[in-house]
Amino acid sequence: MKKTNINGLDREGLESFISSLGEKRFRAQQLYSWMYEKGVMDFEEMTNLSKPFRSKLNETATISRLKLSQQLSSQKDPTTKFLFELDDGQKIESVLMVYPARSTICISTQVGCAIDCKFCATGTMGLTRNLSPGEIIDQVAMVQQITGEKISNIVCMGMGEPFHNYDNLMTACDILSDDVGMNFAKRHIVVSTSGLIPKIHQFTEEGRKFRLAISLNATTDSVRDKLMPLNKKWPIRELIESVQAYTEATKRRVTFEYVLLNGVNDSIEDAERLKKLLGHLSCKINLIPYNATFGEYKRPTDSSIQQFYEKMAGSKVPVTVRWSKGDDIDAGCGQLATNAN
Ligand code: SAH
Ligand code: SF4
Numbered sequence: 584m585k586k587t588n589i590n591g592l593d594r595e596g597l598e599s600f601i602s603s604l605g606e607k608r609f610r611a612q613q614l615y616s617w618m619y620e621k622g623v624m625d626f627e628e629m630t631n632l633s634k635p636f637r638s639k640l641n642e643t644a645t646i647s648r649l650k651l652s653q654q655l656s657s658q659k660d661p662t663t664k665f666l667f668e669l670d671d672g673q674k675i676e677s678v679l680m681v682y683p684a685r686s687t688i689c690i691s692t693q694v695g696c697a698i699d700c701k702f703c704a705t706g707t708m709g710l711t712r713n714l715s716p717g718e719i720i721d722q723v724a725m726v727q728q729i730t731g732e733k734i735s736n737i738v739c740m741g742m743g744e745p746f747h748n749y750d751n752l753m754t755a756c757d758i759l760s761d762d763v764g765m766n767f768a769k770r771h772i773v774v775s776t777s778g779l780i781p782k783i784h785q786f787t788e789e790g791r792k793f794r795l796a797i798s799l800n801a802t803t804d805s806v807r808d809k810l811m812p813l814n815k816k817w818p819i820r821e822l823i824e825s826v827q828a829y830t831e832a833t834k835r836r837v838t839f840e841y842v843l844l845n846g847v848n849d850s851i852e853d854a855e856r857l858k859k860l861l862g863h864l865s866c867k868i869n870l871i872p873y874n875a876t877f878g879e880y881k882r883p884t885d886s887s888i889q890q891f892y893e894k895m896a897g898s899k900v901p902v903t904v905r906w907s908k909g910d911d912i913d914a915g916c917g918q919l920a921t922n923a924n
Pocket of ligand 1 (some may be wrong): 629702703704740741744745750775776777796797798800819838840841871872873874875876916917918
């Protein structure tokens with residue numbers, strides 16, 4: 584009989600598995616707490632479970648883990664990239680960035696990505712498959728276990744479009760933020776989307792308390808259509824409206840990410856338009872100088888990045904430049920693509 588992988592099952596999932604074994608429901612809560620609150624992944628170490636129940640679990644269930652296949656540390660930044668192998672042999676990447684006051688992990692949500700943004704290495708892979716909730720949360724558990732680092736912040740900005748795998752992502756984020764689960768503060772979990780408008784609405788309507796980031800990357804539809812083909816379906820104006828509905832309903836601030844591409848979206852006119860587009864919103868802007876991939880694009884010079892920044896800095900909207908960490912190990916934004924390894 585094939586064993587059931589219970590890593591990533593939420594309370595409901597564990598309850599239905601437990602009842603299929605003919606066991607009492609409170610057992611589900613015990614398993615939940617062992618796996619996610621205490622990080623114990625071996626049934627034999629779950630000491631408050633009776634011996635017969637533990638052997639039943641050993642016969643019927645597994646707690647499947649990611650396999651570490653490579654770990655690379657940057658020479659320049661306190662950044663480490665982890666390459667993990669999944670049960671079916673697929674590979675995903677996670678990146679840990681250690682700062683003095685916090686440690687942030689950037690996790691993947693899919694193998695590849697279907698959105699096909701032209702400046703992104705993951706985009707060139709196409710989509711292979713969604714990650715399960717267990718594969719999403721285990722990136723955090725494994726990196727904590729491997730490094731001993733107490734991670735404080737989680738950003739879903741690795742491989743994949745998180746909202747393209749909405750249900751699994753939400754199950755994972757619920758376990759990550761559950762105070763009797765992995766106990767991360769909801770405001771310390773950021774979900775970044777390229778702009779799947781129906782999912783932004785759903786996220787708003789469900790009252791999700793994780794933070795939202797939007798990859799805007801252009802100020803006109805003609806440029807965004809070329810950079811991010813999904814813009815043809817969900818153009819800038821509708822995107823901004825959906826974000827405004829979110830900020831008004833939740834009273835939360837959104838982050839806009841804007842990859843700076845030399846000669847494409849980095850003109851002073853772009854900065855002006857960006858100010859106009861976002862000036863009325865409760866938001867901040869992260870300018871991300873382009874990191875080299877296999878594409879045709881170039882990073883603007885430092886002085887034009889500075890000019891763009893200064894133009895924006897005069898507006899009401901707070902602006903920061905996100906100098907990606909770990910670009911010497913291809914761990915920067917948009918550089919994750921496991922078929923390149
Ligand atoms: N798919 C999601 C999250 C992962 S991408 C999204 O697109 O939002 C995380 C961020 O990296 C996005 O803001 C994206 O615009 C940016 N990015 C992609 N490729 C990049 C590159 N080559 N250089 C710098 N940033 C890049
Ligand atoms: Fe996918 Fe985000 Fe890369 Fe676009 S930028 S291809 S949505 S991972």
